[in-house]
Amino acid sequence: MPAMNDEEIPRNILLTTVDAVYNWGRRGSTWPVMFGLACCAIEMIAAACARYDIARFGMELFRPSPRQADLLIVNGTITQKMAPQVLRIYNQMAEPKYVIAMGSCAISGGMFTSYAVLQGIDEIIPVDVYIPGCPPRPEALVYGFMKLHEKIMKQSIKTVPWFAKEPAVRPAPQPQPASE
Amino acid sequence: MSVQIPPTERLRTDTIQINMGPHHPSTHGVFRMVLTLDGETVVDLEPRFGYLHRGIEKTAEERTYVQNVPFTDRLDYICGITNNWAYALALEKLAGIEVPERAEYIRVILGELTRVMNHMLAIGFLWNDLGATTFTPVVYAFRERERILDLIEMAAGSRMMPSYIRAGGVVADLPEEFMPRLQKLVPHLKRFIDEMDTMLTKNEIFRARAVGVGVLKAKDAINAGISGPVLRASGVPYDIRKVDSYSIYDRFDFEVPVHTAGDVYARYLQRLAEARQSLRIIEQAMRDIPEGPVTSLPYKQLSRLKPPKGEAYGRIESPKGELGFYLVSDGSNKPYRFRIRSTSLLNLTLLREMCIGHKVADVVTILGSIDITLGDVDR
C-alpha cells in the first residue's frame, strides 16, 4: 500500500468536533412546514421564489407534514380560534425543531388589538427568532434565517433541550382534549 | 379465473367524513372543509372559516378614519391597492370629497397593475392546486409580481401594504422613474401573458381536469351574490367598472370578456382575458395622464375628518369581485359602523353545490379557481 505523503494528509483528513458536525448538518437544510396563516405567508413564498431564493440555504423544500419538518415559521395573525391548531402542529413536529415568529402579528398581535387575536405566539410556544415587520421584506426573512443558523451553530449537544434530562425551557402547554 | 359479482349482491358501503384544513398544503390560507365522501366522490361539503377572524370591524370603530386605512390593506392581502380604493370611494361618497384628475389616473394605473398581478397569481396557485407543485407556475407568476411590486414600492413606499390611496386622492406623486419603467413593463407583461397562454391553455391534462368541473350556472351565481371573474365566466356580463362607472373608467375603451361554460377552464380563460384588457387600460392611462395636484385633502385635514351624519355604501370591482364598504357616521371622527362587504365570502356561497358529485382532488381545483383570500373571508 503506498504511503501517504505529508502534503496529502491535510487535504484528505478533517479534524473537527462532534458539535460542529452535528450543528453543520442541522443548519444546512432546515425544512420549514408549509404553514401560511395570512399576509406574511405571501412574503415567505416570495422569498422562496426566484428573486430572493432560499434554496441556497437548503430551505426551499416546504414539507406539508409537520413530522418531516424542522422549522415552524409562524407567519400571520394567530387568532384565538386558530391558536390550538398551531399548538397541535408544533407538538406534532419531531425534535430538533425551531420556531421563527415572522411579522408583527406573530410577535405581539400586530395592529389587531381585538377580542379575537392572540397577542403573540410566544404565549403558547417557545420562539427562537423574531422577525419584525408588517410584512417583513423577503430580505428581512433571509436575515432572520441567517440569525437562526448562527443560533444553531452555537448550540452544543450537551445543552440542547431535546437531549436534556430535565427540560431546559418550559414545556409548551398541551391543548385540552375536546369532550365528546 | 375472474370472479363475477352478481349485480343483485352489492357491497355495503359507508360514507366517511374527513377534515381538510385549516392547515393544508393548498396555499389559500386557513380554510377548513368537512367533506363527506363515498369512496372518492364528494357527497357533502361544509365550509368552516373564521380562523383568520381578526375583529377588524370592531377595532375600526375605535380608530379614526385615516387610521383605518392600514386595516383595509390587510383584507385581501394580495391586492392592497384596490382595497384602499374601495374604502376611499366609500368615504368620499359619505363626506362628499372630490378627487383631482391626476390622482384618478394614478389610481387607475395602479389598480389595473394590481389586477394583472392578482390574476397571474390566481393562475399560478390554481396550477399549484392541480398538482404542478414545488411551485413552477407560482415561481413564474411571482417573478412578474416582483416587477410589479417594484413599481408599487416606487410609488407607495411599501411592497405589499401600500396604504397609498386615501380619500381625496393618493398620498404622494409618482417619482420620475415611474413612467419610463412602466413603459418598459407593459409590453413585457403582455409577452408574459401570451407565454402563460401558450404554455398552459392547451395542456391536455389541464383540459381533462378542468373542463366540466365545478360548473356554475348564471342564475345561481346571481342569486348567490357571486361577483367578479367567477360571475363573468358563467355568462353574466356584469362588471362594476362599466355598470357604476366609478372613477374615470368611462373614458377608457376596454371590453368585458365573458365566457359561458362556468367551469374551472372558463374561469382560467376569463382571468387571462381580463389581464389583457387591464394592460389595454394601463396603456391608455399612461398616454392621457395630466399634470396637477394628487390630493384634495392633505394629511392634516384627513386626520381630522369628521364626515356629516349619514351612511354610504361604496363598491369597486376588485380583482376578485365586488368589494364594498358600508360606513355609518355619527358626526364624530370615528366611524360608528365599519362594514366590509367581503368578496371572497360571498364567492364561497355555492362551494358545496359546485363540488358535490366530483372527486376529492377536484374540490381543491374548484377552490383554487374561485380564488379566495382568507383575509377577506374572515376579516
Next chain:
Amino acid sequence: MLTHEEILSRLRERFPEAVLDVPEGMIDFTIVIAPQAWHDVALFLRDELGYDFLTNVTAVDWPDRFEVVYHLYGVQAGHPLLTIKLPVTDKENPVVPSVVDVWRSADFQEREEYDLMGIRFEGHPNLKRIMMWEGYEGHPLRKDFQNRTYSYAELEPTRKATPDW
C-alpha cells in the same frame, strides 16, 4: 330601470302597511320596512321588480334599536342600489325573518350577523356561529361588548365546551 317613485308606489299598493318610512336626505335611496312583512316584500322585490342581487346584509347597533340593512342591485335589469332597513326595537331578543330562500347570498352573512350581533334569523337552515367558535360567549360587535385583548388561557373554558371546532 325603475325610478324611486315607481318602486315606492308599487310597494305601497302591494303591501300597504309594510313601508314604514322613507328617510329624507340619505345619500343612498333607503326604504324602511316592517320586519314581519320582510319575507313577502323580498319575494316581491326579486320576482316582480327584478332586484335579483342581494349584495350586503349587515346590522347596526343603535342605542334604542337594531337596524338590519340590506343592499340590493338588479343585475339583469340594470337597477342601481336600493337600501332596505328593518328596525328591530326588541334588543333583548332580536328576531328577523331570514331571506335565504329568496337570495342565497344571505346564507353566510346572516350567520355572521347572528354570531357577531346576536340577531336571530328565523327560517335559516343552519344558524350557527361562523367566525367565532360554538362555545364562545357574547356577541362582539354589540356596542356594550368591551373590545379588549384576551390571553390564551382566559378563553380556555369556552373552548372545552365545544365538541368539534
